[in-house]
Amino acid sequence: MQKPTLPKGTRDFGPEQMRKRLFIFDTIRQTFQRFAFQPLETPSMENLSTLTGKYGEEGDQLLFKILNSGDFAASLTELDIANGSKKLTPKIAEKGLRYDLTVPFARYVVMNRNVLTMPFKRYQMQPVWRADRPQRGRYREFYQCDADVVGTDSLLCEAEIILMIHEVMGNLGITDFTVKINNRKILTGIAEVIGAPGQEGQLSVAIDKLDKIGQEKVEDELRERGFSDEAIEKLRAILFFNNTVSNTIWNQLDETVGASATAQRGINELKETLQLVDDYGLKNSKIEIDPTLARGLSYYTGAIFEVKANGVSIGSISGGGRYDNLTGAFGMPGLSGVGISFGVDRIYDVMEELNLFPPDTGQGTQVLITPLDAEARRSALPLLNELRAVNIRAELYPDLNKVKKMLDYANAKAIPFVVLIGSEEVQTGQFSLKNMLTGDQIKANRSEIIRRVLA
Structure with missing residues (x-):
């Protein structure tokens, strides 16, 4: 391999x-x-005639040439090869990367x-x-x-x-x-x-x-x-x-x-x-x-x-x-x-x-929603839509899995907030919002979740 x-x-x-x-x-x-x-x-590519002669002798040597399609060497003669690379190149490469x-x-x-x-x-x-x-x-x-x-x-x-x-x-x-x-x-x-x-x-x-x-x-x-x-x-x-x-x-x-x-x-x-x-x-x-x-x-x-x-x-x-x-x-x-x-x-x-990137520049997903069963997943979809509507980067864990595996997924991706939805959350409309940085967990409705994530 x-x-x-x-x-x-x-x-x-x-x-x-x-x-x-x-x-x-x-x-x-x-x-x-x-x-x-x-x-x-x-x-990305230009005709070599467009590129050559514009950058000086050293610049021309740094051009990437693209070999002609097909059997690019089919028409070459021994004389072409003997004449050296400068005269040979136009015969086998008509284009180059800019x-x-x-x-x-x-x-x-x-x-x-x-x-x-x-x-x-x-x-x-x-x-x-x-x-x-x-x-x-x-x-x-x-x-x-x-x-x-x-x-x-x-x-x-x-x-x-x-x-x-x-x-x-x-x-x-x-x-x-x-x-x-x-x-x-x-x-x-x-x-x-x-x-x-x-x-x-x-x-x-x-x-x-x-x-x-x-x-x-x-x-x-x-x-x-x-x-x-x-x-x-x-x-x-x-x-x-x-x-x-x-x-x-x-x-x-x-x-x-x-x-x-x-x-x-x-x-x-x-x-x-x-x-x-x-x-x-x-x-x-x-x-x-x-x-x-x-x-x-x-x-x-x-x-x-x-x-x-x-x-x-x-x-x-x-x-x-x-x-x-x-x-x-x-x-x-x-x-x-x-x-x-x-x-x-x-x-x-x-x-x-110099460590100049703003702290949140490398941040991907902000909120992971983790439904515990099929009914919870149906309740999660409107919340997912609301989060995205206010430009919060949110995703729904696609599989119904154990809580630990879903939380491990959030930790691996450095997702700061997780919303856990089970049968109780579906009944009450109060979702469990877990701050993965502090470990704190509270009950919150959709509006409160949005407010806390944007804070």
Whole structure:
């Protein structure tokens, strides 16, 4: 007999875990809706031609490919195999699992551009897949909750993303967090001032790993990517900023990259975005400017965001940014967009580690009704209906069984209240309500039972 297993990097979620996950989903969804984003879903699989070339070289390597139906290798020749995997893949796999929700969204916008009202605001909450090496906080299948605006380059959208991040984190109970913000134009300016113009993409991929592998290994990778020792030496001065939003950070940026006109545009965009946030009246801001923040995805062109929960050993729990021409790959150039993505699985891990879920989040059934005979079961059904009518999660034990077995069932499921109905209860209309937490048991009618459960 084969032992059942799960693919590495995937997980089952039992009822208690799902109730907690749904709390996260509902909290994020409510925020998205308050900010007037509309719901959208796209297929789990996309054509590989849609996905490839959008995430950079490393991202493309993490795409899950789906083998063509039937005998996928029937038409292959020895030459096809000899040409290597890059040329072989399109012949045997035309589709792939989506890597994120942003590229499918861009594809959707282009395909529906004649019916969408611009600016178009959408939110999307679906799983994505990455062929990454599984580790704590990093999975091969995980959920993202995205909100994006396309059809405008207004920096008000960036400001609203910052506001949404603060609202979501606050509503989840995550109070100790940092919203790191940068602008890809500043990274372009960094590449220019260290003497490596046009290599901001290579620079971004390397320094995006700064928190994961440290400065020394990042510098080694930059050398491997062709950066000179002189360029790396100039870069070091930029890696140790005082990131607090103040005159100091602006002075540091002006001194180090202000000579680049491109970087200056990025600095001005950051200033305007944060001014809009101030105008809104955000209190207890958790914003930190980080000129080394890169975000590895290659399609970002403006502001980039990353959210880290402090005090836990888990990576970023949210990230996003501005992309000016992602739809251009699908024949619709010049449509600017900006978005944010919340990683539900990492948020779950953070909240579990910090014990932030409300006490009743994992609670399932609130009341178990245990009839002792067939007549008692008939009397139990109206009570069951009344409990559910006032949104009390209630169930009726389906079999006529011994009281001990039914109470054991309630204990195993951590059900706080049990209603016992026997012949006496049927005659009097006064049911036995047992509090499974305290052991107290009283006689109560239907109204009193409802009142005590809701108390």
